Each structure stands twice: as C-alpha cells, then as structure tokens.
Amino acid sequence: MSDEFRKGLKDGVPIALGYLSVSFSVGIMAVSGGLSVFQGALMSLTNVTSAGQFAGIQIIAAGGTILELILTQFIINLRYALMSLSLSQKLSEKMTLWQRLVVAFANTDEIFAVAMSHQKSLTFPYMVGLQSLPILGWTLGTILGAVAGGILPKPLGNALSVALYGMFVAVVVPVAKKVRPVLIVVIIAAVLSCVIYYVPIFSGISAGISIIICTAVAAGLGAVLFPVEEEGE
Amino acid sequence: MIYVYIAVMAIVTYLIRMIPLTVFRKKIENKYIKSFLYYVPYTCLTAMTLPAVFYATGSLASAAAGMAVAIILALKERSLVTVAAGACVTVFVVEQVLHVMA
Known part of the structure; x- marks a missing residue:
C-alpha cells in the first residue's frame, strides 16, 4: 500500500463517518419513496450525492418524467462542475485520462473540500484512497x-x-484567517446565502440553485476585486 | 423502470463531474478564471454551511454551539477530524443538557 493511498484513506475516515449518518436518512427516504433496499443501495453507490438523490427519490415517488429528472439533477449537481474544474487544476500533471475518469466519479462536496485542503498536488493513489471509504x-x-x-x-x-459542516469549517476558517480576500468572499457568500434563505421573495429558489448563485457571485466578485497574481496556494 | 431513473441520475451526475475534470487538462492561464476557481471552494462550502447548519440538529442552540466550537478549533488550526469531532461532541452535550433542563 503506497503512502499516498494510505494518507488518502486516513483523510477519508471522517467523511465516511459523516456519510454513514447522512446516508442513513437517504436510505429511509428511498424505501418510503417506493425503492427496494437494493435499489436504494444501487442509487447511493452510483450517485454518491445527497441533494441529488433526495430530489431523485422525490421525483421517482411522484412518478415524474425522465426530462424532469435530468433537469433537476443537472441544476442541483451543477456545482460539481465548478468543483471539478477547480479540482482539475490541482491534480498531478502525471495523471492519465483513465485515472481522471475514475477520480471524477466521487467528487463530492466533502471529498472536494478535503482534496483542496491537501498541501501537495493530488496523485491518483491519494484520490482513490480518499474516495474509497x-x-x-x-x-x-x-x-x-x-x-x-x-x-x-x-x-x-x-x-x-x-x-x-465541521469539516467545511476546518477547511474555510484557517485560510480566511490568513488571506483577507478569502475572508471577504466568504462573508459575501454567507450573507447572500442567508438573504436567499430568509427573505420571502427568494423563497422560490431551491437549495441547489442558491448554492450555485452564492458560489458564483461571491467567487466572481473575488476574482474581479482581488485577482490572484500567482498560484493562490 | 426505477432502474432507468437510477441510471439516468448516475449518468447525469457523472458527466457533470467528469467533463470539467477531463477536458481542462492544461493549466488555465487567465488570471480572472484562475482567481475565480481559487475562491470557489471557500464560497461554495460557506454557502452550503450557512444557514443550513442551524437546522441540521435537534435545536438551533445545539447547532450554533457546535458551529462556534468548530470555528474556535479551526482558528487554532486543529485537524479536520478534531474540528468535526469537536462540533459533534458539543452538539451531543448541549442537547443532553437542554434535555435535562427541559
């Protein structure tokens, strides 16, 4: 077992424990939505995403159309495109196409968060280790x-x-403490997210769309106001 | 039919994750795009945490306490595991205390 793989496994432990609890509710919901235990497990194994699965189960339970399913998945999971784009810049240059095809499979919010906080460029064994558990x-x-x-x-x-959420805090806070522009964009994202959540006129905006809006607007403002001159790491 | 739905979900989700990871294999040179991507993790994680974390537990108080402990530990630059565990333990303890007091 390579050191990189072992390090990945270790970093994946807290994510796996958190997932065990969150996916518990996904399992309950899957069965109440009319899926069998096997179908619920298959969905989790092939999707590895909470919000998308919650929405998908609702659509299946309500007898929604495939088109509706595709649109919902696309919108709710669009944030992964931003994450993958960001992640692709941090992957080791040596990584081959098929290795990238594997690594893309479970680029979840939390795995992305941990991967981005990793000090070095990301190797294939590390990413496989990180995603396994x-x-x-x-x-x-x-x-x-x-x-x-x-x-x-x-x-x-x-x-x-x-x-x-504790893990998210552990990723964001130390950097925001040291890098002023990160602190500012984080505050913008927080305020925007709360405004969309609490102000009644925005109540039609779903959680997935809200995440997309807050992420893009705050990061966009950051890019315009505080462009990073060299590698921002 | 449910299997078709599961397959469609899996394919859409995978494509969204896979295409940006395989197409953009060259390092991006544009300063603004690089900056945008540098800020994305932080803004995205923040937007997912706030205000959702306050409704993730049994009470607003326990969630706020857990969040506060997580922030303090993170400011002290403790590891991911420590920060996450600190938040969990805090939520558990606060909820037990609230339960006893109620």
Whole structure:
C-alpha cells in the first residue's frame, strides 16, 4: 500500500463517518419513496450525492418524467462542475485520462473540500484512497437506513449530522484567517446565502440553485476585486 | 423502470463531474478564471454551511454551539477530524443538557 493511498484513506475516515449518518436518512427516504433496499443501495453507490438523490427519490415517488429528472439533477449537481474544474487544476500533471475518469466519479462536496485542503498536488493513489471509504460509508449507511429505519438514536444522529459542516469549517476558517480576500468572499457568500434563505421573495429558489448563485457571485466578485497574481496556494 | 431513473441520475451526475475534470487538462492561464476557481471552494462550502447548519440538529442552540466550537478549533488550526469531532461532541452535550433542563 503506497503512502499516498494510505494518507488518502486516513483523510477519508471522517467523511465516511459523516456519510454513514447522512446516508442513513437517504436510505429511509428511498424505501418510503417506493425503492427496494437494493435499489436504494444501487442509487447511493452510483450517485454518491445527497441533494441529488433526495430530489431523485422525490421525483421517482411522484412518478415524474425522465426530462424532469435530468433537469433537476443537472441544476442541483451543477456545482460539481465548478468543483471539478477547480479540482482539475490541482491534480498531478502525471495523471492519465483513465485515472481522471475514475477520480471524477466521487467528487463530492466533502471529498472536494478535503482534496483542496491537501498541501501537495493530488496523485491518483491519494484520490482513490480518499474516495474509497466515503463511497463505502455512503452505500452502507443507505442500506442500514433502508433496512433498519430508526436504528440510530436521535441525539446521536443529530450530533453526527454536524460532522460534515465541521469539516467545511476546518477547511474555510484557517485560510480566511490568513488571506483577507478569502475572508471577504466568504462573508459575501454567507450573507447572500442567508438573504436567499430568509427573505420571502427568494423563497422560490431551491437549495441547489442558491448554492450555485452564492458560489458564483461571491467567487466572481473575488476574482474581479482581488485577482490572484500567482498560484493562490 | 426505477432502474432507468437510477441510471439516468448516475449518468447525469457523472458527466457533470467528469467533463470539467477531463477536458481542462492544461493549466488555465487567465488570471480572472484562475482567481475565480481559487475562491470557489471557500464560497461554495460557506454557502452550503450557512444557514443550513442551524437546522441540521435537534435545536438551533445545539447547532450554533457546535458551529462556534468548530470555528474556535479551526482558528487554532486543529485537524479536520478534531474540528468535526469537536462540533459533534458539543452538539451531543448541549442537547443532553437542554434535555435535562427541559
């Protein structure tokens, strides 16, 4: 086992634990939406995305059309395109096309967050290690949720559900502390996100679209106001 | 029929992730695009965390406490695991305290 792979595995542990808890609710929802345990597990294994799956299950349960499904998935998951674009700049130049095809599979919010906070350029063994346990956790949690319903006591579930947010904080805060422009764009994104969430006229904007708007507007303002001269790392 | 839906979801999601990762293999030179991409992770993670985190637990108070502890630990530059665990433990403890007090 290479060092890079082992490091990836280790960095993936907290993500996998967080996923175990989140995907639990995906499993419960899948079964109540009319999917079998196997179908729920298959969806998690092949999609590895929370918001997209939540929406997909709702559409399946409501008997929606394929076109509706495609549009929803596209909009909700569009943020991954931004993340992949960002990630592609950080991948080792030595990575081959087929390795990139593999690495693209589970570029989730959390894996992206950890990958971007990695100090060096990203190698294939590291990325495979990083993705392995979260994919396993995500699928396993879905199966557990689908099979066992309320197996996890509520207080424990509540506590685990902030694990992912804690990781986001661990990625954003240290950089915002040191780099003033990052602090400013982060504040812009936070304010914008809260405005869209709380101000009634924006209530028609879904969570997925809100993320796209906040991400693009705040990062766009950052690029115009504080262009990074050389490699911003 | 459900399998068709699952397959379509998987394909759309994969293509969105895969195309930007394989097409843009050359380093981007444009200063503004590079800057935009540099800021994206931070703005995206922030937008996903706020205000959603406040509704992720059993109460606003426990979520806010967990978030506060996470921020303090992150300011001290503790590891990902420590920050995440600190947030979880805080939420658990605060909810137990609230439960006893209620």
